[in-house]
Amino acid sequence: MARDYAGKCLDFRKNCGLSMGFILIIIGGVTAYVKVKSEVESYPGQMVNLSCEFMSSEGIRLTQVSWIWEPKEGQRENIAVFHPQFGDSYPVSALSGRVRFLHGSLENPSISISDVRMTDEGKYVCEYATYPSGNEQGTTTLVMLAKPKNTASVVTVTEGTSAVVVARCESANGRPEAEITWETQAAGKEARTARAGAENTVTVLSEYRLVPTAEDDGRDIACVVSHRTQGAPQILRLKLSIEHLPKVRILGYDSDWYRGRTDATLVCEAIGNPEPTNITWKTASGPLPDTVQVRENTLTVRRVDEAVNTTFVCEAQNRLGASTEQVTTLITEPRASPSNTGLVAGAVVGGLLGLLLLGGLAAALVALGRRRHRGYRGNGGPGPFGGKKANKNGAGGGGGNNNGPIYTYREGEPGTLTEKANDLQLYGSTPTAHDILLSSEMDEAERRKFDRLTQMEDIEDEDEERYDHFGGSGPTLHIRRHDDMSGYLDDDMESQRDGSIISRTAVYV
Structure with missing residues (x-):
């Protein structure tokens, strides 16, 4: 610390003055007598204490102590001075009225700053004037923290062939600036920007871009925000919204439509974005047969006959257009009931076994006779x-x-x-x-x-x-x-x- 200060004193007349005497040099290093915290964190509106203590005054006479504020941008300012004979003094500065000494002594000249603002961030130097050592100092960095407000949203897009923004994530008015990452199975890329926010804060915006397809519609995507003020990263979960034509499927046909079968059903399943609003049934050759009944997306054949030996077509519509799907039903002859077949087979087998048994018994009786x-x-x-x-x-x-x-x-x-x-x-x-x-x-x-x-x-x-x-x-x-x-x-x-x-x-x- 003393070495850094010595570097700043190359222009002795301009920066340090005649009061900056010499720096105590000990073989093997440089030793400072002033004890301070290297870094202090605070939030806007809070009160922060900056401690300072002279470690040993043996053989050294302390004459005065001052606090100097060095903002990241701007000139250095004296914000507080303590003299054992004249007491404390607070020069006019950006911290006037909000800074004061806690103990009012040379040995412990700690100060407090109330109603801390984001613009108060910077370096605070506790500087002693001593005899015969000259000036001794210690520097504390005040880090102002602002917890950001994190939000995420999806952007509804239409299926296409060019990459577009499908999701956004923003960490606003944070200090320091936040880090944003994405988690998703959708293949895309992230674009990040940062801008200055209110009272020395930073707003970070991240956008996720990809070529929208119907397969990515409804897929999970998460924005992960990491910040110093958070104990753990905040995860904002979303689902992609990509508009596309309905995708249609016909369910229920089992290739077992035999003549005389009753209540055979087909179900038209349509998925789209926006949601399909109209589902209709027809045949490839024209209107539906009289034996067919339609209710919502379900088609029911009350009794299977040659009239339904045809191709059924389901059409689903949404705001973007219509899509169709079809299935051809083949009518077969009735087959024997599995229960009757089992009874007949059992009777035949039983009869054969009975005949064999009777024949064997008759042969045995004849031979015995x-x-x-x-x-x-x-x-x-x-x-x-x-x-x-x-x-x-x-x-x-x-x-x-x-x-x-x-x-x-x-x-x-x-x-x-x-x-x-x-x-x-x-x-x-x-x-x-x-x-x-x-x-x-x-x-x-x-x-x-x-x-x-x-x-x-x-x-x-x-x-x-x-x-x-x-x-x-x-x-x-x-x-x-x-x-x-x-x-x-x-x-x-x-x-x-x-x-x-x-x-x-x-x-x-």
Whole structure:
């Protein structure tokens, strides 16, 4: 600070006078005895205090202290003087009546300035006259702050091909001047200007310019103002306004307009700036069919038929003009209801499964019946004692006569056969050896059960007889019939280990 002051004293006679003696020089630097704040902030209308203090008066005699104001533009002025013998004095200046000493002493000659104005900004020098050191001083810069008023607005423009201003942002009457930036996705550029405002303030204006398109209409844009008086930047949010013709879309057509469908709808969506004021429906070939109903921007077909197999056109208008959009509807034949189709398919599949199940069950029953028929039946099957059943002409023994004699074998009377009444008349054929043996050993209840079972098997035998007659294969046991049965069974029948009896003379074919 002393070095700066020494630079200003090159012209000793003009600027400093004889009272500016010498500057105390200490090896390694320059030391000042006056303590002040380097910078003080204030707002218009407030009171500001400017402090000043002499750090050490040992060996130095203080004679007088003065405050000098150096405005940014203009001449230096003495605004306050204190002398220990004559007291304080306030020369005529721009601060007359608004400045005073706070303590009235040489050691602490601080001052206050009331009703601070923007024009009071500048440097304030606290200067001591000392002996033998000469003059000592300290300088405080008063910074006047003015909080700006920030505003932003959009400029409504029409879609075009040249860059124009679409938004403005202004920070008015601020001190110091504000900084303005833009945040947006719209591709453009900023142009900034500044001008002097009232009472030494500054007004900053920023404009955003771009080539306006319909795609930028309604897009977000923000003006960001940064200033010393604000704790954080102020963000002013806007939306661009670019006028353009309506943009039209037709919604609702799903390519499934079949004959007989009811309440098929189309919606005309129109977006424009200014807002579209009129939306109309028509067809490419003329007026709308009688089955069509229009309400506002919605078209409803009460019943789809050949009359609506056409091209529908929607037209939207605003102040700039009209725009259209169209859709072609194709009428198709009705399709089966998904629910009926499912029922039909289910019924078909169920029927097929049922037939397969019944067929498998029938096959199993037939196989089981044949297996049983061949395994233990003695009246005609290919079992161990069966022989082919006689036909109705008597072939194979017995013919169709049910009343033939039945012979039984008695173990206690070897070599004899005993004729027995025909208890097996229900069999309908000549009894086999197995039948003869079984009939002699059954009680009455078992005989009736055996008779019923044998009668059912005889019915199956007739079916198999037909099968054998037409080429069926497999061995058939025939028991020869003899007119004289006496002594025949004893010689012919042979007992087996499993308890069965078979004929020695049976012929297998």
